[in-house]
Amino acid sequence: MRLQESSISVAELIDQFNRGDMVVNNEYQRQPRLWPSAARSYFIDTILCGFPFPKIYVLEQLRLPQMRPFKEIVDGQQRVTTIIDYAQGRFALGSNSLQFAGKRYQDLEPDDQIRFMSYAISCDVIRDAERADILQMFRRMNAYTLPLNEAEKRHSEFFGLFKDWVTERLDKWGHLITEWKILSSRGIVRMEDAELIAEIALALEDGIQSTSAAKLRKLYKKYDAEFPLQDEWSARIDETLQFIQTDLSRLQQTYMTKSYAFLSLVVSLIHNRWGIPGLADIIKIHPTGAFINTPDAFNRLADLAYAHENKDLDSPYRLYVEACIAGSNRAPQRLVRADFILKALQGI
Incomplete structure (x- = not known):
């Protein structure tokens, strides 16, 4: 298994999803359901305000016989799904977005749309890995995670x-x-x-x-x-x-x-x-x-x-x-x- 630090813009992520070159793999997700509306709104506001959020993990494989890269989101489903849904105008931001409350993507000012689409998402690209390798990676990562306090x-x-x-x-x-x-x-x-x-x-x-x-x-x-x-x-x-x-x-x-x-x-x-x-x-x-x-x-x-x-x-x-x-x-x-x-x- 090889792991490479990388980044991808929101625009690139959406383009890869639209072309079918990236999908979400629910098999690795702890909670495949969507976030509540308030959580989705706050997350998009985080992007629009330029704050960071935890990286996503992508498994990259080659699609045969074309030898074309194909990516699966193995960690970060809710984040990626929320980004795509907002870009497609499927929900408006709530009151927890002080500057952008009530706005869908198409309602944003052009400069804010550019800021959203150009936002760089931190991601780690996993290559040459089997399912067992990925599961072991997450087990090891979770072993060093502090339990949540109240x-x-x-x-x-x-x-x-x-x-x-x-x-x-x-x-x-x-x-x-x-x-x-x-x-x-x-x-x-x-x-x-x-x-x-x-x-x-x-x-x-x-x-x-x-x-x-x-x-x-x-x-x-x-x-x-x-x-x-x-x-x-x-x-x-x-x-x-x-x-x-x-x-x-x-x-x-x-x-x-x-x-x-x-x-x-x-x-x-x-x-x-x-x-x-x-x-x-x-x-x-x-x-x-x-x-x-x-x-x-x-x-x-x-x-x-x-x-x-x-x-x-x-x-x-x-x-x-x-x-x-x-x-x-x-x-x-x-x-x-x-x-x-x-x-x-x-x-x-």
Whole structure:
């Protein structure tokens, strides 16, 4: 078996399919069915925006007696089928394509059509291989693949409005998460940033609570087809993160940017401005309609972060420090952190 790295433009791929020189071999596909509409739309938007996607694998053989190359797609059926269907005008892009929503291929501007057709698809061409060789190749590749974590599972299962909304928030605020080092690069690659946004949404939906994969999956499922709170939640999260970026920028180098502390900061700011379900009943601190109520708020937050960094258990912030050290994603610790942060915001 020989493997050669290559690339093929969308135009070349479509031409080879139209001439019958390339086909999809369903025998190697794990899921021969088509992707859901939202997934197909997001994939085409990926191409139109010039972002990469995983390579496809092509088995090339010679067709006798003409000695003409003949190719089979052995991995990448959904991607290739989606590209061909879109080029033939079989579906329009959905709302998860911000720039091209509602457009079929023929509705695109000429420059966008050229960009689509000239997009280079990365592919590996397999030659001199039998079926057993290809199956062994995939077994070996899968042996080195990390199991999906819960966030990755959700984003491979759902393709609806809530997933798109999480992605949009990350498109808008991903730079903050990266620049402030709220999550590691590895964590972002494993979609911990998507989980962070989903946890903020969970607090907006049901208040401060312990996180579980089941609760977050329920949220994705509930708002998959209809998401009436989308605009309200977007506005609240955007305003809050903008406030952090501009008015609390000096917190960037402190322990308040630890992911669990940052989540508590965001949720506390949202509560102080608009309210979080059930939180006032538990900690007896009510919303004020503002993000902060004292000019000393930053210094108070910095004191919390400093105590956390130094694990200072002899300071007035002992309970806050303990809530940061142990069980950082459990409801009791989250409530303690919210209590201290809100008191800092209100000057209590």
